[in-house]
Amino acid sequence: MADQSTPDIIYTIVDEAPELASASLLPIVRSFAAAADIEVGTKDISLAGRIIATFPEKLTAEQRQSDDLAELGELVKTPDANVIKLPNVSASVPQLVAAISELQAQGYDLPAYPEEPKTNEEKEIRARYDTIKGSAVNPVLREGNSDRRAAKAVKNFAQKNPHSMGKWAKDSKTHVSSMPGDDFYANEKSATITAAQAGAAKIEFVAKDGSVTVLKDGWKLGEGTVTDATYMSAKALSAFLSDEIEKTKQDGIMFSLHMKATMMKVSDPIIFGHAVKAWMAPIFEKYGDALAAAGVSANSGMGDVLARIESLPNAADIKADIAAIEAERPAIYMVDSDKGITNLHVPSDVIIDASMPALIRAGGKGWDANGAKGDVNCVIPDNCYATIYDESINFFKENGALNPATAGAVANVGLMAQKAEEYGSHPTTFEAPADGSIRIVLANGEILHEQAVEGGDIWRACTVNKAPIENWIQLAIVRQRLTGTEAIFWLDANRAHDAELIKYVTPALDAAGVADKFQIMAPREATRQSLETITAGKDSIAITGNVLRDYLTDLFPILELGTSAKMLSIVQLMNGGGLFETGAGGSAPKHVQQLVAENHLRWDSMGEFCALGESLKFLADSKGNEKAGILGAAAEVATQGILDQNKSPSRKVGEPDNRDSHYWFARYWADALAKQTDDAELATHFEPIAAALVDNEAAILSELAAVQGAPADIGGYYHPDSGKKTAVMRASETLNEIIG
Template identity: 55%
Template sequence: MARIIYTYTDEAPMLATHSFLPIVQAFAKTADVEVATRDISLAGRILAAFNDLLPAAQQVPDALAELGDLAKTAEANIIKLPNISASVPQLKAAIAELQEKGFELPDYPDEIESDADKDVRARYDAVKGSAVNPVLREGNSDRRAPKAVKEYAKAHPHTMGEWSAESKTNVATMGADDFASNEKSVTFDAADELVIRHRAADGTETVLRESLKVLSGEILDATFMSVARLDDFLAAQIKRAKEEGVLFSVHLKATMMKVSDPIIFGHVVRAYFAETFKKFGAELIAAGLNGENGLGAVLTGIQGWENEAEIRAAIDSDLANGPALAMVNSDKGITNLHVPSDVIVDASMPAMIRSSGQMWNAAGAQQDTLAVIPDSSYASIYQVVIDDCRKHGAYDPRTMGTVPNVGLMAKKAEEYGSHDKTFKLESAGVVEVVNQAGEVVLSHEVAAGDIWRACQTKDDAVRDWVKLAVTRARASLTPAVFWLDSSRAHDAELIKKVEVYLADHDTDGLDIQILAPAAATALSVERIRRGEDTISVTGNVLRDYNTDLFPILELGTSAKMLSVVPLLAGGGLFETGAGGSAPKHVEQVVTENHLRWDSLGEFMALAESLRHAGADSLADALETATARFLNENKSPSRKAGELDNRGSHFWLTRFWAEAAAESNDAELAAKLAPVAEQLVADSETIETELLQAQGEAADLGGYYRVDAAKTDAVMRPSATFNKIIDSI
């Protein structure tokens, strides 16, 4: 029997799983496919990290490690739903909830005072940020909008804010003394084992990484950001935003880049609240309130202090005297600087561009914005799109082309694989990467507080990436552009490989180019305005940025993309979309029992997964059902009392059964035709039961670790529907 692993994750996707998974398992049985689950939620990963310290009754399997091993085999068939990439505030909240439930977990240590603290911090740090994706992504990414989704978006266009030629919105980025400008890169001719060390000005030597193994053909980059120049840059941008009368916002990746970007976020908070930290900084920093966890953590942390009122007054003064801050939630007073995980660049920048290039101010109105993206590696792509909209107006979803993506991410490729090689330097000196022969391969002169990082890109990952790009270009007869900048050290090394590996493939008749990101963006937006498609072939971080930027403009969301990851060993990983708005969805469930999460991504990933499992007829029926689902507009409404996620699952199920009943596969048709008849006959009853469940508060028994029975009851409220599904 073929087996699919359906991941159990967090927030809205997790709630949707409680509704959808029983349907999936029931239908899959008809094609002799087993659908099993593995818990890779934040809570599950936390508990797994402490298995050796927890009582036996509280121990859980390390599902992520298990799936990481599976992903390296040809048998892998994994459906990956969005999970929390936890910032420290989220991590602490999850720990507190688990402790309240009786799990004997230690607190997250803000300060390291013992070896035990060091061990606990290391375990928790391994869980936070992008802990899941690098483990599972043992292949490169093929992400695109399916034809049915694109056609639906054209026929039912989402709203786009109007752009003014007078818009003052812009991107601000360093351009010097940052990661992009300080980068050095080398490709190894043979396998080696490296040491990363820091030599201080007084000669003291500290080993930062004792052993870093590299393979033949592997690219290694090293770079650093000068925090002195960062602070100068931030002060200038705060002044600029004030003078221009625009909102000040910062956009980082403080979950994926879980070492560097929280540090940068802390610099932003301290720069904006400069007078507060000038007066109270020593006291705040000593208490661990350095801004890296956001203004919200500072405000919470000072509660009960003797000088709390003075500090709050200083914060209010900085807010009054500084530029207006972009707001995450104007009604609740949550600013762009409150929580680092609220300002994820790949979600927040496209949303701003879609909304007339504006963000929300404290009064709940939209306003032009200075979007601060400190590192200049990819900031230019957003400026190009902003300039294009300022000149030509908003894009038209009814006519615009599409920009699918082929992304290099296998084997922790590029920046997202830098976590264990990123360091905040305690003193000035030189950071060196040294090979086994004692030769210095890469080096940088650094100052105290600078952020230094290295990242790796393996040769077989690059080779597969080029192959996937050519395959996708050939299959769709679409121009493909490698977004690589020959003036950037890492990209220059990649370009050498791309040019060699392209020669291994038949590219006759294909339009394949290599352009720097800004030029590639300009070409892509020029073409989408003409209704033309262009494949973006990018590295790992740009993969993340582009697969939110273009889908949000084209479709209104990135959750409706099909994301297929052909694993290097021959298995398949099927990802289901973005989860950036998931916390708000959960809040609505808790308050009024309405889940507006759209499971379209799950539907599309499931079809690909079923086909990979050999259940072609069932997959075909699901794709037919999904197209009908879109055409008949059965996606969830945002408003309680109307169709929600559970109702959309019912309609998809009915359409799926009806499509299967008409299948050329006689065995499948015989199994599901009676189900289709029952669902059609009971549609009105089922709809009534689903709608009647809405309107009142719902008890899930938790947020990070819900009560399974309570959540099943909330997410499967139709007894009639449940009886039909459970009888299959």
């Protein structure tokens, strides 16, 4: 066993459906692991937990929590790290505000989130809350590059049991629309830092009168760091959005906006706000002063605008005008037709890497306010990555839907370590305060990049360090050698940033003598090539940057497997540890809503099962714990059993759910351990457990079924009550007694 300060395996406490599922699964994991002298600890990286840890001085001693994210951030830099990371909330402002409100109602004396801070105290509170917004977790924990692929058992099951796919029509009007220019792609500059340039840089805004404002100081840039600067024109963006609304109406299809307002927590909410303003332009023109006085922020979405209008004395007049505008607008893509929640209501409701694959899987169809399916204008303003979705839609229009029964697989090797690329740009993204220029000034006084901007333009800088790039290339070489499959670096030689990466990739492949094993292709061409490959039943490896890693490991799994939640995601930490991620959580909110209403949790823990097996095998290799290796191999047998025997959760109340699947996982796991011949002590320990799980099958399943159908009280959405959560998720006393 590891020393008391570092458990052998860390299981993260997170949010929503994955955390509810943990209340059922983690006791099983801990019980089985204890038989191999393995300690499984936890660290709280949930949104609520991070909020609580940020304001200890406001709370009682009983309410305070340690900063577990910071502690994990240090752990993942050590060889001892073995972390199973579940999907956590990357909070938009509305989600952050909702979580704060819930905690306040539970008695936590937390300050409100200042939408428009005026005093120094409010600015300080806002700054602390802003460290929690968006993807605050992943950049801290991902101290290695990503190896994501479908586990063999999962892929085999998907081929034998293909999921439904929507039919594509050649005359489908569904398409992707992006800005004709003046976006991040068009304006990007990139350079690799030399030894003479390395050191603490600054980002400065230079006004028209020559005055200089430092936006960021002490920004450390090391030798070999690829450093980008780019901006999106606010005027060009607004004009583009207005044009697309009109074009959508002329085409007679639905309007939709697809962004990543959680991970890109500065830039994308601003872009989202421009879309809300474009959609409601006459309202902002006519009632702008009143809306501003009411604290309206278009960046928070149309839902927030509508809620704040209710407090105005002329609310009825404004709502009447909104209704008149809606009648003139094209149909809008709906998040929830029954509740009237549109694509523009909440920035975190439509996340591009989940929404676009789902739409493509459905044959290019979305749902309107009446619940009717139709074609969609998919508005993705920036051109950096929009091309992958555009080319996918073009491919399926030409060739019809992918056949999951025969399709090959696209694995991913992703460059993400040390806050790589755009996902690390939060502290270096700014909305231009006025006309002028924004520049990067290096430690030696040299100006690396300088760009003229207008007030309201969105400027950002981002970096990727030398060591992660070199590690990424070597990981790609290893994966290609192990698989022997097609391998493509998704890099666009015409994009400034990618051109700098190619300067690393080409000589590294030459030095390793493997240049003939790899291709370098722009994302659009790589998308086409990969789709042709898997349509032919063959496999491909997509070697990508951080954002494409995120997008493709949803796009291809949703097409191939029907879900991205079952992906095997291994982060080989650069200092020797392991981080094992468990799949996407984009659908988690709807799962929680169903549990609360019907006490049925349809969340599928397949990603956790896969990660657990890998974590145990890693522990065996890194610590020499042979029993851990046996547990890991048996966990893989159990995972295969879940798939082969179709024991995954059903979507409908009254049918087996997440808790049932955990019973079957425990049963198959115990059975495999009892029958293995490598460790008699483990076999003897698990023989009676396996027998009890078989003998009590009827009682356990009956107890789990009995609780379904009635509402479930978990005591909170973002911060559920531990006792209530446990009572709901461990509903079989018989199973609890057997597991212990």
